[in-house]
Amino acid sequence: MRSDLARMIYDDIGFEDITTCALIPPGLNVKGQIISKEEGIVAGVELAFEIFREFGVETEILKNDGEKIRPSQIIMEIEGDPRKILTLERTVLNLMMRMSGIATLTSEMVEMVRKVNPDVLVAGTRKTTPGLQFFEKKAIRSGGGDTHRYRLDDSILIKDNHLALVGGVTEALSRARKYASFTKKIEIEVETMEEALEAARASADIIMLDNMSSNEVTNVLTALGKEGLRDNVIIEVSGGINLDNIMQFAKTGADVISAGYITHSAKSLDLSLDLEKMY
Incomplete structure (x- = not known):
């Protein structure tokens, strides 16, 4: 599992996130939230936690895998280097969105x-x-x-x-x-x-x-x-x-x-x- 996650991340990054490196200086700290925009069953939270932890981003899980979520609910709070968070953002969201869609359809059936x-x-x-x-x-x-x-x-x-x-x-x-x-x-x-x-x-x-x-x-x-x-x-x-x-x-x-x-x-x-x- 860890090797699969690493492959997905580095396939997306390539050599570096040139946009983030160009705009955001090192040494900063930022807080953020992963938020639901529609109702469903959330999944991929544990994997998002593992990805962020691997890159030194602190997380607090507010909704666990398999829980129901409503629009505008906070699933996870994060804090850390914005350069790392921005670089990981799309991989984490793509994985969670895909997994949550499958979990939601499964639950419905x-x-x-x-x-x-x-x-x-x-x-x-x-x-x-x-x-x-x-x-x-x-x-x-x-x-x-x-x-x-x-x-x-x-x-x-x-x-x-x-x-x-x-x-x-x-x-x-x-x-x-x-x-x-x-x-x-x-x-x-x-x-x-x-x-x-x-x-x-x-x-x-x-x-x-x-x-x-x-x-x-x-x-x-x-x-x-x-x-x-x-x-x-x-x-x-x-x-x-x-x-x-x-x-x-x-x-x-x-x-x-x-x-x-x-x-x-x-x-x-x-x-x-x-x-x-x-x-």
Whole structure:
């Protein structure tokens, strides 16, 4: 994480912040605030704290990751060298705004589904921005969602292209079971009722019902129940899920709803950094 933050900062700075170095003399001190400009769930506060601390800027956190914020609320107070603060400003705000937007959308979706299915999990996917996956997953957690896999080594997830090359659900699960440690869960993505039943009979830990309608999901769950397999497997639904249809999938009784929408369609939350007169 620290190396990722350092890369973002120095990619933005280059050799130096020539505007700030030209206008602001060294040896000054300034106070400032990071302020919300709209309602939402804040995220990225801990990371902003780490960045400022690394550069010797003092901070006081007034709103923690995952807390609700309203317009004009102060999230963090800062004090230190204005040359450092101005140089870090855009990187800190971009990260916080992006993460807060994801946390806000996640929270909205979680609140919606819990009204009809209190136990369902809302999860992200690996459809994240390259280089930002750790931060975007952290934002999902701040919004009350589940991160799903961070990386490929977290668990086994057999997808459609794996199945196309291996030749079938049962064979893929058998190979995965032989290769994986007992500590790793094995998930498989299926697109039909027949594949879902085959996966459950072959003892998959998690079955992802991909791009099925809510009615199709309900039918799969009913069929699993009739065979006495429903309680043996975690059912995840995924594919094209958004604010308009997530309630339909929550009502099916699925255990997990995963949505790339959380990251690829989240709107950044508007935040600002305001500085007071130097002294």
